[in-house]
Amino acid sequence: MFRQVVTTDIRLIIRGLFILLTIIAVGVGIVEYQMATLTHRPEQEFLANSVVVTIANYLIPVPIKIETNFSRLEYWLTIWHQQFVDEAFSAKKAAGEYWRQVKPYIETALHTLRAKTWQTMQQMDEYIREYR
Template sequence: MFRQVVTPDIRLIIRGLFILLTIIAVGVGIVEYQMATLTHRPAQDIFAYRVVVTIANYLIPVPMKIETYFSRLAYWFTIWQQQFVEEAFSAKKAAGEYWKQSKPYIEAAMHNLRIKTRQGVQQMDEYIREYR
C-alpha cells in the first residue's frame, strides 16, 4: 500500500516546504508593515528575530524579519525609464523623417488611384447605360 519515497521526491518536498515558509515569513512581514501604517503606530518588532529549524542535527536559522532597501532598484528603474523615453523620442523623430520622405510618393500613388477609380466608375456607368 505505501511505497518508499524516492530521493528526488524528498528534495522536491523539502524545497516546497522552504518556499512555503519563505512565503509565510514575507507575508507576515508585509501584514505587519501594513497594520503599522494603517494604525499609525511604529512597527513592533517580533519577540524572536529568528526561527531555528533542526533537520538531522543541522541547525538552519530562518530570519523572520527581512529588511530590504529598494533605493538601488529604484535607481535602475529611473535609468531604464530615462533610456526608454529617449528611445521613444528618437523613434518618433525617425518616424517623422520617414513620413516626410515617403509622403510625396504616397500622395502621388493616392492621386493615381483616385484617377483610376474615377475612370473605372465612368466605364461602369457607360456599360450600364449600354445594357439598359
C-alpha cells in the same frame, strides 16, 4: 487499511511543509511592509531576529526579517526608464518629421488612385450599358 509511510514520502511531506512555511513567512513579511508603507507607520521590530527549526538533529535558522537594499537596482532602472522615454520621444519626433516629408507624396498617390478608380468605374458602367 492503514499503511506505513515510506521514508521518501516523509521527506517529501517535510519538504512541502518547509516550503509552505517559507512562503507564509515571506508573504507575512511582504504584507507587513506594505501595510507599514500604506499607513505611514514605522515597521515594528520583532523580539527575535530568526527562528531555529530542529529537524532530525539539524538546526535550520529561518530569518524572520530579511532586509534588502534595492537602491542600486532602483538607480539603474530609473536610468533605463529615462533612456527609454528619451528614445521614445526622439523616435516620435523622427516619425513625425518623416510623415511630414512623405505626406504630400502619399496624398498625391491617393488622389491619382481615386481618379483612376473613378475613370475605371465610369468605363465599366459604359461597357455594361453597351451590353444591355
